Amino acid sequence: MDEETRYEAVASRDARFDGAFFFAVETTGIYCRPSCPAVTPKRRNVRFYPTAAAAQGNGFRACRRCRPDAVPGSAEWNVRADVVGRAMRMIGDGVVDREGVPGLAGRLGYSARQVQRQLTAELGAGPVALARAQRAHTARTLLQTTVLPVTEIAFAAGFASVRQFNDTIRQIYARTPSGLRAESATGGARATRAAPALAGIPLRLAYRGAYAARAMFDLLADEALTSVEEVIGRPGARTYRRTLRLPHGPGVVSVDEARPVADAPRPGWLEARIHLTDLRDLTTAVQRLRRLLDLDADPYAVDERLGADPFLAPLVAARPGLRAPGTADPEEYALRVHLGGAGARRLVEAYGDPVERPCGTLTRLFPAPAALVDDPVAGPLATALADGTVRLDAGAGREEAERALLTVPGVSARTAALIRMRGLGDPDVAPDGGSGDAAWRPWRSYAVWHLLVGSPALRDQAVSSSPQL
The missing domain is CATH 1.10.10.60 (Homeodomain-like)
Incomplete structure (x- = not known):
């Protein structure tokens, strides 16, 4: 986008670009998100910045009306x-x-x-x-x-x-x-x-465009790992909860399927609540929950590309805003997809640390890789994760991680591709090992989910071969 195109987005208050760039007004000293409802400033007074930090570094303060710091992250x-x-x-x-x-x-x-x-x-x-x-x-x-x-x-x-x-x-x-x-x-x-220790920290997790919450929560319910995760409530009003191992201590995160705000003009966030042992983990917990739910995606770009394909068009039209689910803990996901559902449950029962304050059915943390190095089945992959041979942190190189995974005994090409797609959040992966349709790039991961969600028979076949897909 050039600056004139950005200004057109600001003039039309186009929420599609919230988080993609920010604009600042020299005469007021304020920076905003593109969809700010305030009066559109004159073009000569507007400056554009790729990040909120850049606007702040140039002396602008955040708008109190549109809260530009609360936008979804850039896709x-x-x-x-x-x-x-x-x-x-x-x-x-x-x-x-x-x-x-x-x-x-x-x-x-x-x-x-x-x-x-x-x-x-x-x-x-x-x-x-x-x-x-x-x-x-x-x-x-x-x-x-909080207080x-x-x-x-x-x-x-x-x-x-x-x-x-x-x-x-x-x-x-x-x-x-x-x-x-x-x-x-x-x-x-x-x-x-x-008090925050009892009630947790309430948050609104912003997203852009449509969000196919039902499909996401159906998946979370299907995959829920006993003692670590649960989905409660009825479809349309469900809550997903899970324990989470964080840098400074364990936590529990929860998010609601539907936003209970009757007078809101349109969907734009999911209600969440986070309980932490140490508040220094708040940013990390929020980001991991956002990655799990794919809240920083750009559904406009995804749906436009995939909807142009005659085969996918009906599926995209039926579920606008379908996201490619990630994971809150890449190392946990790698072990779960490698061992399957029964194997993951065994690890939790044998090695999972009990939480100090059980919440509903949530009683354990998924074990850290270092605790599993002597396990006869999980050991090889757990050892590679624990010693850094395989890196799956937020900044891991995706190609390097996939290559390293393929050197671990027992890890198949399909498993490595699934870990790359969901554990590392790669939006352009074909887990079957093929290239997929070139017209779907760079959104092949989203195409996979449209096919799986839109075709029950195909989903059943895929789940039977890989329960974590």
Whole structure:
């Protein structure tokens, strides 16, 4: 897109581009999402930025009306396998907060200077600024949904000091942390009625375009692993819950199939709630839940490409916004698809750590690979995951990971392709080992799901050969 096309998107308040770029208005000092309902600014006063961090770095503060920091992530990072795409996925997973820029660079196989240069050149902001923008959004969420003291929120969001936290909030939101909390309808009376440790952190997980929630929740229900996952409620009003192993401790995440907001003009988010042992894991938990549900996808681009195929067109029309499900834990998924349903249940029963506070039927965590290295069946793959021979983290190279998986005894080409498709979120994989239809690229993974969901016979055949597909 050139700048004139971007301005047309802003003038028409086109929500398709929310998260794909941001615009700022020089006369007001504010930056917004493209669909901001405010009066369209004059073209000469508008500047465009690829990321919120770039707009913030140029001195603009977030619009209070459209909340540009709450948009879905750019679908571009799901598609791209280059260093910038991998870096953005890792920053989203909290790598910079936990390991700093040297840790990010080391995982990418580049120097810190090279990473800084590439991100700044393409995104208008380096890794520190990108992580800082993410911390600010996490802090706003905690301020407006919990009653935690401001000091605790500062460190939970990843800031190194309270002063840094205060300065960042003032710069981005033109409010003090206390002022930001006071003006929020969700951060005032409602949040004070329950402590976050008991109620969890309520969140709205934004998505763009249509979202075929029923198909997603049908899949989650079919795959639910006893003691680790559950789906409760009736179709149309179900809740998915699961335990999750996070960097600083275990957590429980839940998300509702339907959004219970009667006066909302159109769907745009899923209601979720996150219970954490350590609030520093909030960003990571949110990103992993988003990857599981494929919430950063661009359904407009996917449906346009696949809907042009005469064979797929009826399936796309029947389920607009169908997503390609991912996973909340790539290493867990790899072991589950490798062993199958019965084998995964055995691992949970034999090796799964019990959770301190059971929630419904959720009583265990899926075991970490290091705990499974001596298992006679899971051992080879678990060892490769534990020692780093196979990397499946947010920034792993997809081709390299698939090649490494194929060196593990017992891992088939189909299993490796499925892990690449769902564990690493690759949108362009044909799990049967074929190339698929070239007209479906770069969305072959989505085409697979349309075929499986739209054809019960084909789905039954696929599930019988691979229960985790």
